[in-house]
Amino acid sequence: MQALRIRQLAKTYGNGVEALKGIDLDVEEGDFFALLGPNGAGKSTTIGIIASLVNKSAGSVQVFGHDLVEDLALAKTCLGLVPQEFNFSVFETPLQIVVNQAGFYGMPRREALVRAEEVLNTLSLWDKRNVQSRTLSGGMKRRLMIARALMHRPRLLILDEPTAGVDIEVRRSMWEFLRGLNAQGTTIILTTHYLEEAESLCRNIAIIDKGLIVENTSMKALLATLDRETFVLDVRHLNGLPEILDGFPLRRVDEHTLEVEISRERNLNQLFGLLSERGVEVMSMRNKANRLEELFLSLTEKKSAA
Amino acid sequence: MPTPSLRQLNWIAFQSILVKEITRFTRIWAQTLLPPAITMTLYFVIFGKLIGSQIGDMGGHNYMAYIVPGIIMMSVIQNAYANVVSSFFSAKFQRFVEELLVSPVSNNTILLGYLGGGVTRGVLVGLIVSLISLFFIRIPIAHPWLVFLVVVLTSTLFSLGGFINAVYAKKFDDISIVPTFILTPLTYLGGVFYSISLLPEFWRGLALANPILYMVNAFRYGFLGVSDIDVGVAIGMILGFIAVLYAVSLHLLKRGIGLRS
Numbered sequence: 001m002q003a004l005r006i007r008q009l010a011k012t013y014g015n016g017v018e019a020l021k022g023i024d025l026d027v028e029e030g031d032f033f034a035l036l037g038p039n040g041a042g043k044s045t046t047i048g049i050i051a052s053l054v055n056k057s058a059g060s061v062q063v064f065g066h067d068l069v070e071d072l073a074l075a076k077t078c079l080g081l082v083p084q085e086f087n088f089s090v091f092e093t094p095l096q097i098v099v100n101q102a103g104f105y106g107m108p109r110r111e112a113l114v115r116a117e118e119v120l121n122t123l124s125l126w127d128k129r130n131v132q133s134r135t136l137s138g139g140m141k142r143r144l145m146i147a148r149a150l151m152h153r154p155r156l157l158i159l160d161e162p163t164a165g166v167d168i169e170v171r172r173s174m175w176e177f178l179r180g181l182n183a184q185g186t187t188i189i190l191t192t193h194y195l196e197e198a199e200s201l202c203r204n205i206a207i208i209d210k211g212l213i214v215e216n217t218s219m220k221a222l223l224a225t226l227d228r229e230t231f232v233l234d235v236r237h238l239n240g241l242p243e244i245l246d247g248f249p250l251r252r253v254d255e256h257t258l259e260v261e262i263s264r265e266r267n268l269n270q271l272f273g274l275l276s277e278r279g280v281e282v283m284s285m286r287n288k289a290n291r292l293e294e295l296f297l298s299l300t301e302k303k304s305a306a
Numbered sequence: 307m308p309t310p311s312l313r314q315l316n317w318i319a320f321q322s323i324l325v326k327e328i329t330r331f332t333r334i335w336a337q338t339l340l341p342p343a344i345t346m347t348l349y350f351v352i353f354g355k356l357i358g359s360q361i362g363d364m365g366g367h368n369y370m371a372y373i374v375p376g377i378i379m380m381s382v383i384q385n386a387y388a389n390v391v392s393s394f395f396s397a398k399f400q401r402f403v404e405e406l407l408v409s410p411v412s413n414n415t416i417l418l419g420y421l422g423g424g425v426t427r428g429v430l431v432g433l434i435v436s437l438i439s440l441f442f443i444r445i446p447i448a449h450p451w452l453v454f455l456v457v458v459l460t461s462t463l464f465s466l467g468g469f470i471n472a473v474y475a476k477k478f479d480d481i482s483i484v485p486t487f488i489l490t491p492l493t494y495l496g497g498v499f500y501s502i503s504l505l506p507e508f509w510r511g512l513a514l515a516n517p518i519l520y521m522v523n524a525f526r527y528g529f530l531g532v533s534d535i536d537v538g539v540a541i542g543m544i545l546g547f548i549a550v551l552y553a554v555s556l557h558l559l560k561r562g563i564g565l566r567s
Binding site (some may be wrong): 013014048051052053054055072073074076077079081083085086087088089090091092096099100101102103104105106107108109148 | 315325326402404409410567
């Protein structure tokens with residue numbers, strides 16, 4: 001079954017800005033789906049329409065087969081939203097916030113208190129359940145919004161930049177949590193600026209740019225289209241290397257750093273062999289950019305140039 | 307969780323909004339419950355005791371007895387309005403209104419939940435001011451059920467007013483304009499401190515266009531059994547205003563005015 005089905009969705013704001021120009025999008029049940037795009041591409045508008053926070057201009061949206069116009073309440077019961085910006089009362093406690101939220105989905109208070117303990121414990125917030133939310137750290141506030149969205153056990157969870165502004169440790173623990181949640185059957189749609197995050201978590205991906213879907217495929221298929229990668233090599237000495245070494249374009253960054261672009265037809269063994277022949281010792285190596293980042297830039301840049 | 311019917315869902319959601327609202331105004335009791343107690347005590351002391359003792363009877367009653375119902379009603383009006391306008395605007399401003407907009411709660415339930423909060427605060431403040439008035443005068447209540455009905459209806463009406471104000475408000479200044487420039491003058495000119503029979507004919511006619519006059523008089527009738535106007539007309543007018551403002555509020559919610567882009 002499709003968790004989300006979008007057809008010809010369009011949105012023109014009152015000021016004339018055409019944020020969405022008729023997009024189609026399908027997300028299968030159980031998927032971990034990435035919706036990527038540069039700022040102002042239409043990601044938040046799309047999520048806003050799905051979550052009933054933005055009025056659409058045209059098109060249709062179905063959540064688990066429930067149409068947002070004809071079957072709004074049922075569609076909403078399937079959906080959990082973790083927005084990009086903090087949107088809870090800073091004067092309420094985490095416990096009050098999540099229990100009230102459960103009430104908005106029809107969960108009786110007694111049951112909500114039990115569920116709140118479970119969810120807040122899972123997200124390591126139970127100890128903070130009775131403090132005012134404004135005193136929580138940025139990472140805790142993000143986790144609180146996830147806890148709130150999970151109270152009614154949504155079948156589709158949408159996270160809009162869930163790890164923005166949180167440190168690496170918190171981000172990694174959130175990834176683990178989201179992976180576990182997805183493994184238990186929750187369909188997840190994620191928008192993020194951290195492309196490494198999308199690559200690590202998501203199975204399918206759509207890239208949106210200037211209100212249009214420019215790519216919609218599996219993460220594997222998308223990454224397979226990457227025809228060249230740039231690597232950064234830390235070397236002991238450059239030993240007077242040429243600008244092009246047997247077809248490998250080299251760029252000298254400093255005395256100990258070299259950038260090399262490798263096309264799909266060549267491989268790293270060939271490069272290492274050539275460097276060894278010239279007495280260049282490679283100490284370490286890394287991708288210059290995340291692989292998805294390179295694709296993302298090429299896709300959105302192509303579109304801009306068109 | 308077994309899936310609740312939409313009716314059950316909305317009933318539980320209504321209770322949740324109500325609990326949230328009552329928790330909010332009781333948590334900040336020093337801003338919500340204490341100020342009307344102090345202000346109205348000053349009214350009783352200055353207008354009732356000090357000036358009132360020089361005035362004599364009004365409408366066939368001791369002046370203090372005459373103004374007590376008006377002062378209670380004034381506090382009910384101000385607090386019911388203030389509760390909803392500040393609470394709903396804060397929810398918009400801090401964006402936690404989105405918790406409700408994203409959820410399957412119906413617009414009617416959202417509106418009724420906020421009205422419930424406004425009415426509860428209005429009734430509670432009315433009760434506090436009534437208890438304070440007992441330190442100054444003991445007046446019999448001629449029609450207790452009418453007193454209760456008028457308090458609830460008036461709180462409902464001004465909660466609706468506060469809601470509409472909050473929907474249109476874009477900054478905090480916007481939520482004080484109506485109370486300062488419309489509500490306060492209408493309340494003071496609504497027969498709280500005097501009988502409109504004292505006014506010259508032209509001004510008496512003009513006063514009859516003030517809806518607050520009807521509420522104050524209906525409430526006073528509940529206490530003293532005297533009123534400048536027909537109580538049935540007063541109740542009918544309040545109900546009429548409630549119907550109109552409820553329809554407007556619901557329309558604003560459905561269209562998402564000030565809430566959805």
